[in-house]
Amino acid sequence: MSLFDHKLKDLHELLHKKEVSVSDLVNESYKRIEEVEGKVQAFITLDEEHARAKAKQLDEKLGSSEEKGLLFGMPIGIKDNIVTKNLRTTCASKILENFDPIYDATVMNKLNDAETITIGKLNMDEFAMGGSTETSYFHKTYNPWNLETVPGGSSGGSAAAVAAGEVPFSLGSDTGGSIRQPAAYCGVVGLKPTYGRVSRFGLVAFASSLDQIGPITRNVEDNAYLLQAISGLDPHDSTSANIAVPNFAQSLTGDVKGLKIAVPKEYLGEGVKESVRNSVLEALKVLEKLGATWEEVSLPHSKYGVAAYYLLASSEASSNLARFDGIRYGYRAKDADNLIDLYKKTRSEGFGDEVKRRIMLGTFALSSGYYDAYYKKAQQTRTLIKKDFEDVFEKYDVIIGPTAPTPAFKIGELIDDPLTMYANDILTIPVNLAGLPGISVPCGFDNGLPLGLQIIGKHFDEATIYRVAHTFEQATDFHKQKPQL
């Protein structure tokens, strides 16, 4: 049994009773990493020396009578697009291979205040562009449940490390499904908060109107505690929302009596594998038995989500990634004749193919003569998709469907087929376009590969999502199963 089989509250209790030290927790992480990282390859950078030193410091504090927060001494892994002061942050790109941030992201400041311990930085698709963690410049990450399949992406390292027991908690980021889809593929719990719930300051920008940082954990309760710690208004991010952060853990009442669930027919239709559809229908039966009711609804513009998303996200990315010029930080190409040549060589040598593809698409969609036909059209489609959700939420409390249309696919299966890879995000993308919160919780298996149940809530109503997810989790035992590595 691993220490990380305990939930956060129990680990805190063990620390409090001095049955376990902070160093024990950090040891547990690095011991497990030593055992399985060769197979899983979830990390880009480990911060072992610093983590062990900090553990010692915190162990000294452990003796004092000072009140310790729930996250005190807890090991955590951080996706490598969240800047960490003096700890290399690469976005899994050659262009940031040696980038050493001079400041901490707001979420890191909050975690440091809570005295967590950063174990290392986690692998991802380059600049979070991808759904399989195969576009990382450094290496692939392997799904702990089946090493021949992808862990999902772009937060593939964040989900795989938690599933493999290397860390009990991690942070990921979600622009079109990048927390929920890898959480589903790896059999863990991942939440994308409402846009604006968590500060994006220090999250290397991909698509600024869609990106959100969120927690990946082994169970719903831990997830709620971690979200609590990183949420809130931030003067450094003017898109962070000035809305009170409720006590999420208090919402975990285990009661879903009278809950009204909407199930979009588009989420169980064509392209969704039968095993996935069945697992969702079974999950609905579980919730029904506990007093919830569900009805089929329609989100008629869902099928346009993928096209609108790729135009909008790529347009925003083409603008955000203009900063990588080889001048102030990052990789710089050698032997450039002049400044324009320096930009072109640096960017062509520094970015991988998928990033270039999106920059090209975005630059095209924003270019003179095409703006109205592509960029503006996609923004109008976004309005229609948002309206679909608003209509449904007038009558229902949550929307439920699968997180992804299939379980994890084979490594290499889709990498040369961008359109099929993009279509795989069809059930997660609309949630980002509408800015809603969504969670993925384990709800079944297909040939030993985990499946995820997606629960979508109203703006800033993560509390209800957590309540439903937790109730479902407590009534089932999918989350208790662990991959054999």
Place this chain on the structure above:
Amino acid sequence: MSRISKDQVKHVAHLARLAFSEEETEKFTTNLDAIIGFAEQLNELDTENVPPTSHVLDMKNIMREDVPTKGLPREEVLKNAPDHQDGMVRVPSILE
């Protein structure tokens, strides 16, 4: 009929400050053509009088007091610069 020509790809690459070999230009032309073709399904939608959404939350013009604060120390700013000299970032000559 292809929607995107190789010349267009070269033009967009220049705008994006990317340089491609002939072979890469071919590949990106094929890729972009397929993606743009896929995106054209949006033309099925009647979006007349539909306002565009650029941001999902109902907020605008977030203002703050203009309070001067200290800038970053020079060493910090230059820490990640690939080439610098005498406290300044070095770039290739921009004037003939």
